[in-house]
Amino acid sequence: MFLSERRRGQLAALSIAAVVIIVGVPLWWRTTETYRAWLPVSQIKELAKLQLQLSADVEVVFARGTVTPEQQKKVPLTQTQEEERAIDGDLIILFLILLIRNTKLESKFFSCHVLFLPEDTALSESPCGSLVVYVIPESSSLLPEDVNVYIGQRRTALLRIGPQMRVGKTLEQLLAHLEPRIKQVLQVMSFSHNDITAALSDRVRFSPDNKESIADSMRAFKSSPGYEITFSLLNPDPKSHRLHWDIEGAVQTYIQPLLTKLSPVANFSIDSQTLYYTMLGVNPRFDTSRSAYTLNADSLAHVINPVEARLGSNAASSNPVLNFLLYVPDAQHSPLYIQGRKKQEVPSNAFHSPRWGGIMVYNVNGFYGSEPEFPVDINIDMAKVMGVFLAQLRLLLGVQSSTPPPGFLVARCGSTGLADWELDRLMWSRSVENVATATTTITSLAQLLDQIGNIVINDNIAQQVSSAVTSLQLAVAELEAGNLGFALQYSKEAILASEKAFFDPSLLHLLYFPDDQKFAIYIPLFLPMCVPILLSLLKIVSEARQRLEC
């Protein structure tokens, strides 16, 4: 009787413990857990290694007199050249070059159009990201004497064979001779190691040998799906100057062609405003020798801030703003010249600020005449202004005008202000930059979510993350296949999706839910419930042990 009563008590304690463990704990766990949707973590980790392969199609056309007909038949149809470069440890970039022989066009083309440069013909149409290199004999009169390589406005180049490569040489020798030179052309027209390093500047540690390209990349705006371009006319002295600028016409004539050309890279919107009574942040110094006011290069850094407060941000979008200011100095401080570091005069009277915009000083004291009667009506010469702004715009957008190697002749860019291959170059580096940025964003988001267990991951965030990952994978694949246009498109989508996921406000809701407060709420319930269960379990265990010992 006594024993069975004890036994019943033990059984009751055990069953209560079992109910608490089987029903209570899972119920508590399920009702208090935060919702966390599934994320493709393994794919993100895969992407974080950033193994990029860039490949560019290069079509090589041999002109008559460079190879014999027999050799021509033997030229391999495709040839792959790989070049592997490691950038900063684990990032590996593979340059992959495809050489494709073209047998149909070469003889006809050069016999008919000897006087024309290749871009004038419809033959030179080639898809975005690819190149056509025409190999011409050493004796050809198509290029001036000292020029070995001519780079056209489109995606074409003329390459003159070196003097040591006479007709008698074998095909292998010829190809071996051409290979480094084609690579050189590719570096000018598509991408080079430095460009890619600059595009990856966020991820790469600064090293002295790529200083130049880093400086270039720091000047240019970060890659973004859209830019707002704002032209502001600053008139600090409306009492003396009544300024008229035909900004609408000037934008149509000078800026719009370039932006239309750049439209695959980003969307641009242009607006302009006139601001009155805006002063520069520094007082210009009067230079008696020139009877003019001067602004030193050192003080230019202080010019922008007070003006910036008046510029106003764009209310309608969150894209980065490129500011171009035309400053007309007031009548008392006129003329005003900008002085370079070595006290020399800056011919354009303008300067730019990296990742911000440009400022040009436009002196109008030439309009006063002998007996000025204020206010003076002044029509601003927009051709002069827009020339400066266009050059600054190219710099700020990252259209690099690096000096070509010796022996290269680069065609003057036409009416659009941008050659096709320059656009390609920009698209290559932008694609790589977008891929790198989106990868960084997604990786850090995944890390953050992994570290902080309190964050709720809603389905829409998971969806954004997966679509970003898919776009990234597609972009990487397209880069590998050499489809530059698609690669850029996918990389832009990846950026948009990853930023949307990263900045989603729903991530913040339960972020600050400290553990000590949670325990303060749980303890009044859990402590009185768990202590008797634990004690009786301990008692049962110790009794069982005693019985075993007996």
Place this chain on the structure above:
Amino acid sequence: HYAAAQKQAEPAVLQPTPQPKDDFQEELVVRPLHSGDIYASFQFRTLWETDFMRGNKVSHYRLFPKSLGQVISKFSVRELHISFTQGYWRTMQWGQPYLPSPPGAELWVWFQDSVTDVDATWKELTNVLSGIFCASLNFIDSTNTVQPSASFKPLGIGNVTDHRFLRYATLPREIVCTENLTPWKKLLPCGSKAGLAVLLKSEKLFHSSFHSQAVHIRPVCQDWQCKTTSWELRQTLNVVFDLHNSGQGKREWSLFKMFSRTLTEACPLASSSKIYIDITDNPEQFELSPATSLLSQAMVLGDRRTFSVYDLTQQDTFGSVRSLNLLIRWKSTEGDMLRPLLHAERYVAGYGLQTGEIHTLMYNHHPYRSFPVLLLDSVPWYLRLYIHTLTVTSKGKDNKPSYIHYQPSKDRVRPHLLEMLVQLPPNSVTEVTVQFERALLKWTEYTPDPNHGFYVGSSVISSLVPSTVAMDTNSTRERPLFSSFFPCKEESSYFVRVYTEPLLVNLPTPDFSMPYNVICLTCTVVAVGYGSLYNLLTRSFQIEEPSPGLAKRIANVIRKMRGVPPL
């Protein structure tokens, strides 16, 4: 840089300079009030002949501020009215303001009919505006936005009257200060560097009884036949100074005393820059110096007023000292003001924290004319209106509204909207009462300072009020007899909007440590119940010998000492 390396700009080519399509005007009206205060009203108007409608991309700005232009074109706004007010306009002491506004922030917007999702656009617009004006307009959401059916009609051209495209919201708790004035001044073409805007010094403007600044954007006709339309941006700033009470004791005011600035020039971009002083009561009550010969008469709010005009674009206005410091000196403190014909007030009645009653009183001071008024009330959802208790009485009799539009609230979604057209009998008080119940909020819905109370926005009363000129029976004396038999219709009524006081209502406010206390208490009760149950289930029970009583034990001790066997 491949720019032309020219040092000097070439001499001007004689081109005809294009006529600018925009125009800027500035104006200051000063009205000495009978209470001894002084009322200054600034208006800055930018007109721009352009077309924001029909999807035209407008991107080149001259006088019109770029930020507002971008807002209009991005959100397809037809009309935008926003005001920030600190203090309450005392209609009975000060008369009618030129531009009425309720305390706090008020925003009402008419969207173009091309907008498909008006609510989403409205939400985005309030967020952008809160950035532009540094105000908490982002707190405008569906719980304080209404769509009035009759009270707010478009003030510009356009015949859209479908109130689906109208949104109206007020934030009665909004506090207006320097950080709202600075972005407002930045919208002016001359900033605060020249023209009348140099007077707008925040340390003086906010040291006043009433301060209100507003921005109104609307499309207007450019010419008589309305062939071309243009956009009007009107920035207004109204301020009432209480200089008499602030120490001097003398009734003598000047621009310098009011604004601690004098005027030296007009804004060079303004086509007109004028100061008007309301001298209708001159010379009986006050004198002005320097005196001006320029006088102007205008019908303002149903009254014929006379103004002295100072034209700042004329150099001789500034005199030999090249600075204008207007001086107004009061001669006597007597004189009575014409009572405003329409006036309203509002209060909460009742006791306790469960129910209450909102009383709205509307006064018609016209001696013999009755006129209809539109009353708009927007009450938050946490005051649950009992609409069956709505009564409208005037002169002790039931006054049946001819039009009632009522939209009930939804908890946490939208407020009550009540609009009524009521006829106010002459010389009467009309009282509108409605009872309400206070809701208990969720504990996260209380404001950081819940014991302060919750604000209910002002009622809006819009009306066409008979003109005081028409009321003036003596006017027949000055006019030829043949012109004065029938009352002149054009001047017979004018539009007035009156805002009542906002209400401050106390809601039942819990002790905010309550949730934790409740959790602790519940847990303790559960734990006690559980503990006893657990004990009952797991303890094994045995019958125990009852222990001997106290007396018996003492007896046993004594017996032991004596050596006798225990009991």
